[in-house]
Amino acid sequence: MFTYEMPTKLYFGKGCVAQSVADMAALGKKALIVTGRSSAKRNGSQDAVVAVLESAGLGWVLFDEVEANPSVETVRNGAELGRKEQVDFVIGIGGGSPMDAAKVIALLCTNDLDDEMLFTGPYGAPPLPIVTVPTTSGTGSEVTKISILTNHKAGTKQGVKSPMLYPKLSLADPSFTMGVPEHVTIDTAIDALSHAIEGYMAKDATPVSDVWAEEALRFFGLHLTQLRGTLSYAVREDLMYASTLAGIVISQAGTTLVHGMGYCLTYYRGFSHGRANGLLLPQYMKLMEESMADKAQRVWELLGFAGSDDFEAFMKDLMPDTVTLSEEEIEKFTTIVMKTASVKATSYDVTAGVVARIYAHISK
Template sequence: MMKFFMPTKVCSGKGCIVEHAAQLKTLGNKALIITGKKSAKANGSLHDVQAALDSLQIAYCVFDRINSNPSLATARDGARAAKEFGAEFVIGIGGGSAMDAAKAIAVLAFNELDDKTLFSGPYANPVLPIVAVPTTAGTGSEVTQYSILTDDRLETKSSIASEAIFPRIAFLDASYTEKLPVPVTINTAVDALSHAVEGYLSVKATEVSNILAAESMAIIGKCLPLLDKGPLGFAVREQLLYASMLAGMVIAHTGTTALHSMGYSLTYFKDIDHGRANGLLMHEYLEFIACHHADAVEKITGLLGMKNLSELKVCLDRLLKEKETISKQEAQRFSAKALQAKNLLNTIRKPAREDLEKIIAKSFAV
């Protein structure tokens, strides 16, 4: 049995927000824009969204307090802003942090929930409609039903998973990614790669999700050698954004796997960027999978245009450069945390705690 559901209307191309502004009018007359302090202003995305709203006489308020890895407290502050303004829909502008925060704010605006119920559901009241404007090419959050928030209670990142938070509309304009620093471009591209790879290796994978994952990996494989070679042209930026969206569609159906489970602790405890964390672990993770599913891993390296996992390791090592240092005790702690993550169950080869510790330790030469 197979189920495929992707309710987000995607508009793409340079200037797509202004060109398709009328789509916003279907969602309401008052919008809360959710973004960070600087990037949306610098890359022009905030200006374009405001211009589109002004042209439609839609009132708006800007909540620009989103930082990397947004917390539950930030989401609750945003929900209060939405209620006070009387927002009828929300617009998340930015990377995964802004879009994920927008989703949580959309839930909390009219639902009084404790932390546990926020992550588990159900929600008694409607969720505000969500518009997503990605300004990085990595998370794919514009086409998923997930919101990842920092959960200090559990000392990790926790996820909301509900079809109610699929964005209604996503505007994909790669021009907003043109000024990204090289490390951000690399980390987000590796994040998209991890989504496609993990979706391909998920117990929930289907023929449809594998087609999308394969296309995403093939595109990313062509782009990887270019990421640290100087300024990327618009065409490459557009391909990365497209591949990220495809990978988002993949994990919307397959979920992520043990790779993400392990990466969460690296981000929470070591402040390692999410995509970078996945990339640092990816080679050893795939070696672990290959012991039982060699054909699947061989297909992945082939789709990336590489001969084997060793070639992938060389590529990732070059892009990610010097690794952070972790101790043996940290490897033990992080593996124990990973074992508690829900997405671990999606992995086609189920790891024990010892397996997770070995992957982390070998990745960092502990």
């Protein structure tokens, strides 16, 4: 038995934002636009959204204070503005950080939650309607029920998860990614790749999520060797398509050990989320070759690799970053990871020894 839920209405393709006037108008009279400080202004996505709002006669107010890996404090500030301005819906424009922040801002506009309840629920009222406009091809947040925040009190990144966080509307226009720098293109593509792989291998994977995962992996296999330099619109479109599909995958099956371990590398060592995942993926796939050999072989077929050693060599060339972890850091990170849901979600008998061994391997 399995379930499938994906209530987000998705527009995909060049110019799709302009097609959403009626959908936007149905959500209310005034929007809170949530972005980072500059990228949405540079790539044209903010102007495109504002043009739709104004053509529909809708008001809007801007909250452009979202940082990378947004904090609990930031989303509380955004919600305060939303309540003050009495907005009817929230639009997140950007990569995963603004979209994740927008979801929780929408939730906090309608719920008075302390820091503990924010991550655990229950939530008494549904959030304001959420619209997402991705401008990178990585997180898949435009189609998920998950928001990841930095929780300084817990000393790591944590997830807010509820079916209520599915966006009502998502507008995925690959043209907004044309100016994304090379290192961000690589980081976000590997983040999305990890979503497809982890969701495919997860204990909660379903026949339906596997279909989307294999389709995403097929498109990643076409372009993993083309992530450097200037990318054509056609490649950017394929990467966003694969990223969105991978988002649908994790909205059904969740993420696993790679994400649980990667959060520590991001929070304590400053690695971007995608780069942290990239450091960990090869060793994770070695575990999967043991526990899920058939699926692991299918991953290699779709991506065009001979196996985990071949994949690891490719990743070291694509992401030559290194990290040196002390024994104390490995012990600390392992303790944090073993308390997370990512351990039980992984199709492997994950012990503290397994986690510590992977951290030690990438620290070589």
